[in-house]
Amino acid sequence: QVQLVESGGGLVQAGGSLRLSCTASGRTFSSLAMGWFRQAPGKEREFVAAISWRTGGIAFYADSVKGRFTISRDNAKNTLYLQMNTLKPEDTAVYYCANSYRRRPGADPNEFDGWGQGTQVTVSS
Secondary structure, eight states, X not given: OOOXXXXXXXXXXXXXXXXXXXXXXXXXXXXXXXXXXXXXXXXXOEEEEEEOSSTTOOEEEOTTTTTTEEEEEEGGGTEEEEEEOXXXXXXXXXXXXXXXXXXXXXXXXXGOOEEOOOEEEEEEO
């Protein structure tokens, strides 16, 4: 089982940037597809981005973040990243990283098998 720990959340003004990190324990990180989700108060968990298992792997994004967020991974460091630029108040949420045993999972949270505890991102207007 992979343990996931997110970091890098915080408070930022609209238009600003943050980089989230997700560090994984265990030796299987490099073979796992990974993703980021977010959940705002009173809303369902929402897909943000996912990346296939290779370093520099294939990535895809939710339309709401395309062109502003970039998902990446460093398999040598067992770490997943989410670079978030041009942040908007509607990006405010708890952000979760997740791993999937599928080679190329989709945007459905049910296709992901393990979750971190989340990190809060708050964007002020």
